Amino acid sequence: MKILSWCFLRVAGLFSSGSCRMDHFGLSHILLEPDKYNPDTLDLLVDEEAREYWLNTCEKLTEKYVNFALLNNEDPTVEIRALKFKTCYIEALKEIRINPLAHGQLTIRLLLDINETCLRSQGFFDLWKQQKKCENEGALATFGARLAEIDALPDDRQRWIELTRGVLAGNMFDWGAQAVTSILDSGLYEALEKIQKRPWLYDGLDKWLDKLEKTVHHCAAVFVDNSGVDIVLGILPFVRALLLRGTGVILCANEWPALNDVTNVELEEVLQGASLICPVLAAALSTGDLVVRSSGQRGPCLDLRTISLGLCTEMKVRGVDLIILEGMGRALHTNLNARLAVDSLKIAVVKNTWLAQRLGGPLFSVIFIYEEKTAKT
Numbered sequence: 001m002k003i004l005s006w007c008f009l010r011v012a013g014l015f016s017s018g019s020c021r022m023d024h025f026g027l028s029h030i031l032l033e034p035d036k037y038n039p040d041t042l043d044l045l046v047d048e049e050a051r052e053y054w055l056n057t058c059e060k061l062t063e064k065y066v067n068f069a070l071l072n073n074e075d076p077t078v079e080i081r082a083l084k085f086k087t088c089y090i091e092a093l094k095e096i097r098i099n100p101l102a103h104g105q106l107t108i109r110l111l112l113d114i115n116e117t118c119l120r121s122q123g124f125f126d127l128w129k130q131q132k133k134c135e136n137e138g139a140l141a142t143f144g145a146r147l148a149e150i151d152a153l154p155d156d157r158q159r160w161i162e163l164t165r166g167v168l169a170g171n172m173f174d175w176g177a178q179a180v181t182s183i184l185d186s187g188l189y190e191a192l193e194k195i196q197k198r199p200w201l202y203d204g205l206d207k208w209l210d211k212l213e214k215t216v217h218h219c220a221a222v223f224v225d226n227s228g229v230d231i232v233l234g235i236l237p238f239v240r241a242l243l244l245r246g247t248g249v250i251l252c253a254n255e256w257p258a259l260n261d262v263t264n265v266e267l268e269e270v271l272q273g274a275s276l277i278c279p280v281l282a283a284a285l286s287t288g289d290l291v292v293r294s295s296g297q298r299g300p301c302l303d304l305r306t307i308s309l310g311l312c313t314e315m316k317v318r319g320v321d322l323i324i325l326e327g328m329g330r331a332l333h334t335n336l337n338a339r340l341a342v343d344s345l346k347i348a349v350v351k352n353t354w355l356a357q358r359l360g361g362p363l364f365s366v367i368f369i370y371e372e373k374t375a376k377t
Contacts, residue, residue: 029316030304030323032339032374039303039334040107045100053354058111059093062086065119069127081122089118108333109301116258116299126257128175128227135173135228135260136270144277146188146233147240157209163238164205164347168195168366170234171327171349173226175260188233195349200366201359208345208370212245217322217343219248221315223295223302225327227262231270235326239290240280248289248318252311256298261329264294300329304338321373328352332367344371 027034044051062085069082092114100106119127146166153159169191172183183190198205220242224235239249251271253264262270271292275282284290296308302325324345325331331346332355346369350356353363 027305027312029320029341030312032341034305037305037338039301039305039338040105040109041333041336042108044106044108044111050358051100051106054108054111055093055097057354058115059090061115062089065115065124065127069124072127072130077123081124085118085122085124088121089115092118109299109303109329112258112301112329112333113299116256128260129257131175132227132260132262132266136232136262136266136273139228139232140270140273140277142187143232143236143274147237147278150237150241156212160209160212160241161205163241164208164368165192165195167234167238167326167347168349168368170230170232171225171347172351172364173229173260174327174351175226188229191229194364196362196364196366200368201350201356201361202346202367202369204368204370208368211343211370211372216245217242217247219250219315219318219320220322220324221250221252221311221320222324223252223326223330224267225261225300225330227260227266227270230327231262231267232274236271236274236278236281240278243280243284243290247322249284249291250311250314250318250320251290251292252295252307253292254297254299255294255308258298258300261300264292267292300327301334302330303334331369336367336369339374340371342373345369346371 027037031037042050042054044054066082066086069078069085075081093111095102096106096111103110119125150159150162150166153162166188169188172191172194183194222235222239224231235251239251242249251267253267254261255264257263271281271285271290275285281290293311293314294308295302295311296306297303320342322343322345323340324347325335326347328348328351331348332350336346346367348367350359350361350363350365350367356363356365359365
């Protein structure tokens, strides 16, 4: 059998089986109607314009991955492995063009997952590992100063506005988005200048701020995105503010590496470093009010039906009443329309011009959706 056919069959096999899905088991405390949950925002089987755009975009991105692999790996086999990855992924995309129903579904999530599978098939299990480590260390160096800036603001409302802006600016640091290439070597403050000015495309900030004045959530599950500025200078100050209000926090990170997304193991290390700088985080870690858990995910998107059983159970035991989904993969490509059983925040910056225009806004439009728990009928 030709290597290309074998590679594609291996990819297809991973995505045709539903054996690892929990489906409706144990999800009633997370999803309002588990049997009606569909994580994907766009159906590329139905939307031909979107299908053509994303297939072309994914094919063009292969060069980015190949170039990054060649720059950051001294292994003498890297060149041939990178070429095999490229061939494997392009072959998979060609097969989808011929038969869009090849996997029974066709979504952005699937295309991104196939990309990761092709990378792993050639030994690229964590292409951005060293980059993530450097970015985490760099962000931690300015973590204390960022907290001091926020604490110096005159009142809670202004602090929460700045904390939210920090999460949005941090989310710009995404190695999977070509539109932000120019700021990846910059810092938080440059990113703060790039994000959309209010009113945002989806602007639920005032509703969220009003909720904070009336309610203290018991426990929040935060599904995080990127390493570096995103997790350290965006998410952790936000988490610290929740902890100071008396809200417990479960930080949910990928089980497997994907792009520059932080994994649960890496996040544990980041938190250890952050706790040496921030006594609030240190205390919460010691009491168990702040924990890191694997989300069970292998790619940059989020299917809540496939979160790990342990996390699903813990969310119920801890009484999670707030779910925060951060980033395009978790809050835009997936779960934008998901109806959750508890209060939720969906936060992302749209770092793709085509998608921003499709949603009716400019590049770097802001998605900040706060939805209160809907009573079950």
